Amino acid sequence: MTNTATRLITLIMLLEHRPNQKASELAERLGVSVRTLHRYIGMLDELGIPIYSERGPQGGFSLVRGYKMPPLIFTPSEAAALCLGTGLVADLWGQLYSEPAQSALAKLENILPDEQLSEVEWARRALVNTPLPNPRLQSFAPRLEALRRALRDRHRVRLVYQSGNQSEIQEREFDPYALAYRAGWWYVIGYCHLREAVRSFRVDRIHQLDVLTMPYQIPADFDAQAYLAFEVEAEKGVPLRMHLTAEFAYLATSTPAFWENLDMQPDGSVIVTTRMIDIYRAAGFVFSYGPAATVLEPKELQDMMRTWAAELIKLYDELPNH
Numbered sequence: 001m002t003n004t005a006t007r008l009i010t011l012i013m014l015l016e017h018r019p020n021q022k023a024s025e026l027a028e029r030l031g032v033s034v035r036t037l038h039r040y041i042g043m044l045d046e047l048g049i050p051i052y053s054e055r056g057p058q059g060g061f062s063l064v065r066g067y068k069m070p071p072l073i074f075t076p077s078e079a080a081a082l083c084l085g086t087g088l089v090a091d092l093w094g095q096l097y098s099e100p101a102q103s104a105l106a107k108l109e110n111i112l113p114d115e116q117l118s119e120v121e122w123a124r125r126a127l128v129n130t131p132l133p134n135p136r137l138q139s140f141a142p143r144l145e146a147l148r149r150a151l152r153d154r155h156r157v158r159l160v161y162q163s164g165n166q167s168e169i170q171e172r173e174f175d176p177y178a179l180a181y182r183a184g185w186w187y188v189i190g191y192c193h194l195r196e197a198v199r200s201f202r203v204d205r206i207h208q209l210d211v212l213t214m215p216y217q218i219p220a221d222f223d224a225q226a227y228l229a230f231e232v233e234a235e236k237g238v239p240l241r242m243h244l245t246a247e248f249a250y251l252a253t254s255t256p257a258f259w260e261n262l263d264m265q266p267d268g269s270v271i272v273t274t275r276m277i278d279i280y281r282a283a284g285f286v287f288s289y290g291p292a293a294t295v296l297e298p299k300e301l302q303d304m305m306r307t308w309a310a311e312l313i314k315l316y317d318e319l320p321n322h
Contacts, residue, residue, distance in 0.1 A: 004040075007032065011040055012049060012063070019062035020054060026061065076119035079112055080127075083120045088129060092181050093144075140186075140204045144179070147188050147203065150211045151176040154218070160208040161201055169207060170194065175216040178224035179203075189224055191216075198222075200231060238276045240285070241297040245269050248292035271296065279304060 007030050014021065014029060027037040041061065044051055050064035074082070083105060090101040109117065150157050157176060162169045172194035180187045185202050192199040244252050246268030253270065256262055261273040276282035283304050286293050295302045 015063045020060040079116035080123035156214040158210045243294045
């Protein structure tokens, strides 16, 4: 029902913008069949919207001359949602949309009546969002803007990238399909010509970016949300089973949803299982718990922890005493 209502409003706006539009053109703009378009025309007629049609090469559907849609009227909750939404856009995308978001918010507040403005002010005070701080955002904001521009214009890019667990820096050509914000980081998703597959790259790890003139097409069946969901599952590649001492068991029990399995032990300690992207991330994760955590599986990770621990002991033993 929501989609139908949205399309009906869009149809009126299309007819307001230009008269004598063909049914096939309107159907394509709305993403529906011509048969469905005619059904929408009938629904608008029943609602009293004055639409007429003319035959011939220059004919098509039009609104009666002089008809205008009444001004949009927002409920207090709708107004608050719009204003909060513009704030989130500015917080998440920084310079990319900060000024447009502030401009849109100022225009919106200028037309809202007192009742809606009161609801907006209440929402700002009571519904607070604190985005994850990212002090490096300013340093890679130009790359984020260049990617947005390339994505909008459908221009291929050449980027120099360094992945998180490799020292090697590689150059590749890339067709941007979408920009995504996930877990405090910005990613660009698209087709990597080096790997000949769809990949995602963290924007802050792009060392150099050049927008090319070569055009490209985004596959009609590409779904950014579906790809991100698939990638999250694919990244869970290394199973980790570890033991936490009783003193620090609360670190696991306070976040039960994070673990695939959580077994409390008679002495108050806990054994947990989860999956990590790779063994390096797993090692760093275990180290974050200090001496409270012991790796039970896999053996490869146990060996890595022993090696790293020995190297750390040697490193600190060689430090001068103060």
